Amino acid sequence: MPLSIFGFQALWSPYLIGVIIFLTVVYFLVTVVWRKDFKVSEPLKRSEAIYFVLAMILIYVIKGSPIDLMSHIMFTYHMVQMAFLLLLIPMLLIKGIPWWVWKVVVEAPVVRNVFKIFAKPVVAIFVFALMFSIYHIPLVFDTIKLDETLHGLFTFVLFLSAFFMNWPLIHDVKGQPQMKGLYKIGYIIANAIVITPACALIIFNPDPMYATYTDGETWLKAMELCVPISTLSGLTLSGPEIFNSLSPIRDQQMGGVLMKIIQEIIFAVVLYKVFIRWWREEKSNEDTITENALKEFQARKQSQQY
Template identity: 70%
Template sequence: MPLSIFGWQALWSPYLIGVIVFLTVVYFLITVKWRNDFKVNEPLKKSEAIFFLLAMVTLYIIKGSPIDLLSHILFTMHMVQMAFLLLLLPILLIKGIPWWVWRVVVNAPVVRTIFKIFTQPVVAAFGFAFMFSLYHLPAIFDTIKLDETFHGIFTFILFLSGFFMSWPLMNPVKDMPKMKSLYKIAYIISNAVLITPACALIIFAGQPLFATYYDGEAWLKAMELCVPLGTLSGLSLSGPELFFPGNMTTLGDQQTGGVLMKIIQEIIFGIILWKVFRQWWKDEHSTTEEEINEKALKDFQALKQSQQH
């Protein structure tokens, strides 16, 4: 059955387009036109603008395009959406917003305390793993999916936990303490390990876990979060299986979602790990070269002094 039956509004979320355009305009006003209002500022870098625009495009794709509608039909698409929302989008935002803007944000009175606590590496890593695992407990997951308010609040908290988890790796603020490259490598590996049990439970479950993806009545109620009620009431639907591709089953959809979440996480973390390792290698060899040059200079000066005597 085609997705077009849900209507253009459900497929393309025009309201989100307006929000993204507004955020983009505000971003360029702050970083270009109002830049000199900040005590410490720098010209906006091309790379920062590109990262921010990529963040906005990513946000629209995962929350405004048909992917968002599909995430309410296929658990596979839900997990793909979660992977990009929690693991990629925070990184793009951190790298896209100039460090001097982040400096003002993280030093704001209330925000300073929150950042100090929740961006501690141990707290950030375990906090994200806990929130992700909690979200995907069947009873909690189905409750959240059936209530628009709960869904919005919990998704935002989950996104914040992903943001705090990414901050120690990407922290761009120049006068804030930075995690050493070797510690970053251990931190990335720890995060990959901590999220594995939640994915494993989803992948190796012997039966469908989430009523909002296998129970027709619960599914229809969950669909109200992304489809206008008037449109939904005019359709005769029994359950999400009407939209499953090929011979996919509900259990197969659930298992595929768990596998894809883990694969996407490994790809994103693998790229970050490679960049961190390369920087660590560069720093180590750079330090060695400086030490060699310094030692050679001292030896030369000592030799020169001995010849003079």
């Protein structure tokens, strides 16, 4: 059965397009037109603009395109959506927004205290792992998927936890705590490990875990999150199986596996970049130390001759 039966609004989320265009316009106004209103600022870098635009495009692709609709039909799409939303988009936003804009944000009175607590590496990892694991507990998951307010609120909190998890690793805000290269490598490895138990439970569970992907009545109720009720009321649907060729258990396993694969790919790229940067810094420091030692030796030798 074609997805077009759910209508244009459910498939392409026109309201989200408007929000993304608005945010993009505000971004360029702040970073280009209003830049001189900041006490400290720099010209917008091309790489920063590219990162931000990519983040906006990716947000629409996973939350506004048919992928979002499919995430309510197949658990596989849901996990792919979560992987990009939690692991890649926060990185793009942190890198896309200039450091001098972030500096104003993180040094605001209330925000400053929040960052002091939740941006600490150990706290950030723990909170993200906890929120991700709680979200995928079957009872919690099914409850959230059946309530639009709960779903929006919990998704936002989960995204914030992912943002704080990525912040110590990615940010370059002057005056904010910075992790050393070697610590970043350990941090990336720890991040790769923390959600493994939740993914393993999803992958190796012998039975389907979520009623919103297996029970027809529960699934229809969950579909109200992305499909207008007026549209659903005019359709005769038995369950998600009419759009999904995979069995519920295979769909669940595929989702867990893809989540881990995407995570490993993203973190492998970040780990490579962090390692190269750390190696270059160590090499540079090594050359500087050698040069200073040589100058000191030559100065001492000359003083002895006199």
